[in-house]
Amino acid sequence: MKKVLSIILVLVLFICVFASCVPVENANSSPSSSTAPETSPAASVENKNGSSSGSSDTVKIGIMLPYTGSSAKTGELMQTAIDLYLEKYQSNGIDSLGGAKIVLVKADTTGSPEVAITEMERLIAENPDMVGIVGPYQSGVAASTVPIAEKNSVPYVITGATSDYVMDDDNIKYTFRPTLTNSVIAIDVVKFIANLRTLAGTDFAKIGFVCEATDWGASVRNGIGKAVEAAGMTVVVDETFDTGASDFSSSINKLKSTGCDVVVTAQYLADSLLFTSQMQEYNCDVPILAHGGGYLVSDYVTSLGNKAEYVMTTSGFGPDLVDQISDTSKQLRAEYIQRFGEDMTEYTAFGWTSIAVMCDAIERAGSQDREAVREALAATNITDTNHPALALMGYKGIKFESGDSVFGLSNQNIYATSVMLQIQDGKYKYITGAADDSIIKFPFPKWSER
Amino acid sequence: MFLYLQSIIDGVLLGGVYASIAVGLSLAFGVMRIINWAHGALLMAGMYFSYYLVTLAGIDVYVSAIIAAAAMFAVGYLLQKHLLHRLITKEKEREPINVLLFTSGLGTVITSVALIFFGGDSMQANTPYTGKTILAGDFIISQTKLIAFIIALVATLALYFFIQRTETGRALRATSQNRVIARLMGINEKRIYCVAMALSLAILGISSSLLVSFYPVSNTVGVLFSFKSFIIVVLGGKGSVLGCLLGGILVGIIEKIGGTMFNDSIAQLMLFLLFVLILLFKPSGLLSKEKE
Numbered sequence: 001m002k003k004v005l006s007i008i009l010v011l012v013l014f015i016c017v018f019a020s021c022v023p024v025e026n027a028n029s030s031p032s033s034s035t036a037p038e039t040s041p042a043a044s045v046e047n048k049n050g051s052s053s054g055s056s057d058t059v060k061i062g063i064m065l066p067y068t069g070s071s072a073k074t075g076e077l078m079q080t081a082i083d084l085y086l087e088k089y090q091s092n093g094i095d096s097l098g099g100a101k102i103v104l105v106k107a108d109t110t111g112s113p114e115v116a117i118t119e120m121e122r123l124i125a126e127n128p129d130m131v132g133i134v135g136p137y138q139s140g141v142a143a144s145t146v147p148i149a150e151k152n153s154v155p156y157v158i159t160g161a162t163s164d165y166v167m168d169d170d171n172i173k174y175t176f177r178p179t180l181t182n183s184v185i186a187i188d189v190v191k192f193i194a195n196l197r198t199l200a201g202t203d204f205a206k207i208g209f210v211c212e213a214t215d216w217g218a219s220v221r222n223g224i225g226k227a228v229e230a231a232g233m234t235v236v237v238d239e240t241f242d243t244g245a246s247d248f249s250s251s252i253n254k255l256k257s258t259g260c261d262v263v264v265t266a267q268y269l270a271d272s273l274l275f276t277s278q279m280q281e282y283n284c285d286v287p288i289l290a291h292g293g294g295y296l297v298s299d300y301v302t303s304l305g306n307k308a309e310y311v312m313t314t315s316g317f318g319p320d321l322v323d324q325i326s327d328t329s330k331q332l333r334a335e336y337i338q339r340f341g342e343d344m345t346e347y348t349a350f351g352w353t354s355i356a357v358m359c360d361a362i363e364r365a366g367s368q369d370r371e372a373v374r375e376a377l378a379a380t381n382i383t384d385t386n387h388p389a390l391a392l393m394g395y396k397g398i399k400f401e402s403g404d405s406v407f408g409l410s411n412q413n414i415y416a417t418s419v420m421l422q423i424q425d426g427k428y429k430y431i432t433g434a435a436d437d438s439i440i441k442f443p444f445p446k447w448s449e450r
Numbered sequence: 451m452f453l454y455l456q457s458i459i460d461g462v463l464l465g466g467v468y469a470s471i472a473v474g475l476s477l478a479f480g481v482m483r484i485i486n487w488a489h490g491a492l493l494m495a496g497m498y499f500s501y502y503l504v505t506l507a508g509i510d511v512y513v514s515a516i517i518a519a520a521a522m523f524a525v526g527y528l529l530q531k532h533l534l535h536r537l538i539t540k541e542k543e544r545e546p547i548n549v550l551l552f553t554s555g556l557g558t559v560i561t562s563v564a565l566i567f568f569g570g571d572s573m574q575a576n577t578p579y580t581g582k583t584i585l586a587g588d589f590i591i592s593q594t595k596l597i598a599f600i601i602a603l604v605a606t607l608a609l610y611f612f613i614q615r616t617e618t619g620r621a622l623r624a625t626s627q628n629r630v631i632a633r634l635m636g637i638n639e640k641r642i643y644c645v646a647m648a649l650s651l652a653i654l655g656i657s658s659s660l661l662v663s664f665y666p667v668s669n670t671v672g673v674l675f676s677f678k679s680f681i682i683v684v685l686g687g688k689g690s691v692l693g694c695l696l697g698g699i700l701v702g703i704i705e706k707i708g709g710t711m712f713n714d715s716i717a718q719l720m721l722f723l724l725f726v727l728i729l730l731f732k733p734s735g736l737l738s739k740e741k742e
Contacts, residue, residue: 068565
């Protein structure tokens, strides 16, 4: 009996070990993955070690996302958007290449810069016919992989990385970022706080920061901190913490005791849940103005329910803004909700926009030559809001510039802006520039009155 | 001054919960010389268990603590009896290095399995107690943390009296002092080890439910608390239940005072400095009377 039990226990352990080796994209059972198509009909997908030789009737694009690890959910949302774009707009292939079909070659960054470097080098070495790479998620991963793309002269379209330093190198030639950068967010935040001041009708000048202690938190603190100080406001609380904090009571007590007017946060999901819960627990009525992160993950609202109400956050994307872009965009969002059982997120828009920009450049290049694709990317100038690349972001256009017009960065989209959202009735509502309480709820009820 | 007094209240309450997490680790080390690297992962597993008891089965979070304790007791007993003991006997009289490596692997497996089944995102249980506070003058006392502190204190003291006053407790202490002589005195070493691991995880089960009432659950939650547990075990003395309680409260207070005086990152740095200093100058722990 003892032997049998021991064998069973060992078997269970073995199953667990094998299970942990299953790629998350297949094993995950989140609502979006369960309904997502396994492969887009428009694009065939090769395995990591795929070795098909590219031919003129296919166009190979590398995709680098976190398919496993703690950002697997984000990677999955981005991949779903990429597949959806290819299904909708590239089912007939690239016209200028005689209808050549797009083939995706995927690599898993796991959210780790070290892994991403190795994976990108492998992707480039194994696929000499690959025209370019789309990805990754996270600024740290992007910053570590940009030099690899540049060294190998591979066109690289950044998917989701907002830190300035990713593109802060004058030698960048092959990397392009169609989405926003933190400096844009900093300017938009200052404008937004000025708007809050008008709405509140009080002197709104004491700003607090409760930011995590990595590159992201530091860039938020430095970028927005400088911008608010330049605008005559004072930073009264400046708290950093290691991600996965066990308690925020010290920070919250400081926010209360200094009479802070608004707290800017850079926090991932676990920290955002704890911070908001404790703000309520300690009756701290300082409004939260989040720099995206955990506050934009749908689980934030579902986990916290009413406590998430009135929280404001910056975003690269507003779900209800999509409906205002065009009828096609509105229809696309409705179809997405129906098909995947959840609304689009910033990550959907990031994935969609980056693959659309890459496909647009290949189409215009009319060639699989990397240099030709790079030149086409550099010449990108999309201003028609009916263009599929602008279907989700609500930007005025996509045009890459380098230098002073884009905060001294390189190949940055000059039109990329941020939006402000507020959680109202459990939904993210677009509130940029809102001047009355029919759109923005501010000032909002104190915790004790809710 | 008010801020510091409030920090002390927060620190003591949080420290009590830290202590209840660390006491299981301390017990396993004290009795079996096992450094259980899977302690954090098992805490995470307990938290998911309690989370689903609360959210899916609608069981009160404090009732779930009893169920989690019973379930984890069984897990601890079986784990020790069928897996760990096998490794310990092979190691004979030496320090059980293989067991250390095994628990490290076990922790990774549990964390990976949790990622596959529950995903990487955090989840917060909304219990009827979550977010409630008690006002004492101007001071704010979190109701969930106060209840957690009291239960953690009772559970830790109960464990202390069990070890001090019962026959099994005496056997546990004897084995921890010298396993060879204890065996010669007729103590069933295997059974005692199973009881020690079962008790270690049972109290961890209680702690995991207490945490669910105010802390989000995720597959990486164990890392944070196991790190703090190691600091507490070193601070309080390996194997000492009361030392753990003192160590936990001390860690809570240092963390909160440090956070108020500087910020949370510096407070964590202070904890690790303390950890290094204690290891250098009083490695047997604060309450130990041993000569260094």
